[in-house]
Amino acid sequence: MSGGADARSEGRRIAVLLEYDGTAYRGSQYQENGPSIQSELESALRNLTGDVVRVSFAGRTDAGVHALGQVAAFDTSSRLAPPEFVTGLNHFLAPDVAVRDARVVGAEFDPRRDARGRLYRYRIANRAVRPALDRGRAWHVPKPLDVPATQRAAQALEGPHDFAAFAGAYEGRTTRTVERCEVSERCDGGVVVEMEAKSFLPHQVRRTVGPLVEVGLGRMTQEELVALLEAARPASAGPAAPAGGLYLVRVAYDGPVFGSGDWNGRD
């Protein structure tokens, strides 16, 4: 009765769209010293389906980094329909992790390798007093930022460059193409940096926001920032902005994986 007709379903690969508050996690990937989004998701899958599976992610997020539209994929022998994965996983997942969507994808789908674009957002609470509601969700910069100066500096970082200065230790080619690096001011006194690229170097967004804030505080000129970019000496652009302000917003693929549109998920 079963078996033959359902053999096809035994090899299904499922992609899920994930939102999480990274505060309580050691990062997206499995870590020995504490909970990760990966261990949380794999444990929910085990509870839901009985499967012991490995989950892979589109983007590696560090401890304390959040996601609105992380993409993960796994193989399953379960016959659950994708909407049942959404409901079932959300039942078992901790309240700070949620599956927003689930789709059946091809057996070759690799969320990391197949991604053709990633959008990160970095939130800055630019106000005198530390934020109570946004603690761990925005970087508190108490002195007023010169936002137009950061906007001009951000623009100078767009395009194909060797970003060695704006990354952590990395063995390999450090050339990337930043499609967009944009600073905008929100009505609540918040400042947001958005960066879009096919792929980023490790810590590239946080190590770009750090020096952009230095420019906004008048401690670094745009010329100095550009000189750092051009010299391309590893990790020379200064310290990374704190993890809590960073959000992986969307991951794009050649074909729409979740719904339609260039970008998957909403923010």
Place this chain on the structure above:
Amino acid sequence: MSGGADARSEGRRIAVLLEYDGTAYRGSQYQENGPSIQSELESALRNLTGDVVRVSFAGRTDAGVHALGQVAAFDTSSRLAPPEFVTGLNHFLAPDVAVRDARVVGAEFDPRRDARGRLYRYRIANRAVRPALDRGRAWHVPKPLDVPATQRAAQALEGPHDFAAFAGAYEGRTTRTVERCEVSERCDGGVVVEMEAKSFLPHQVRRTVGPLVEVGLGRMTQEELVALLEAARPASAGPAAPAGGLYLVRVAYDGPVFGSGDWNGRD
């Protein structure tokens, strides 16, 4: 040396503008069964000044309710300047409570009695899947709301009315004037209800949002809502919306207490 010249300062009353994440608190006012914003603030004051004082609030917020612009006042013998109260209290307060501003006010200033307006905001996460980042900060309503229907119904609740149906148990006059009851849709799928009045009945905002959502889900008509208002039978309009979606945004006074403008604080 001291004493005489500074006698004036011994009676100073200070007003502070407070932001807090109410998730971990039993409410603004002192409670026997757990921490309150009041106990947190009084303890920070004791640490900063050595004073054992009672703090009074503009608005009583329930367990789990948040504030962007709560106003509190206390008397102090400390000679600290208002900016030193901001810095010093923020040093001692828990990370989920922050003082945004501090001013010297008249000895007769009563943050509750003198308030001539209060603005509350209620956030609804209107999306299929429970929110991970907004857990405890918005009410998750999974089914799509008919927002125009809620907007019309909200308008019907504006003006002077007997709001007995939209309040918890209350001994006293239940007539209030709701200056504004407005529903708006945010680009991220969030729906926000804002209510403004000189004063509100206990739980009035949450007991208004509850039935408005019933209207938005098509479970109650606007006519039925208006009939409940007119019948004015205590607590008859149905259950309150959850605490976690509610924010005390601003409290207004006849004269500007914090900076200028009609409303104090920003959101």
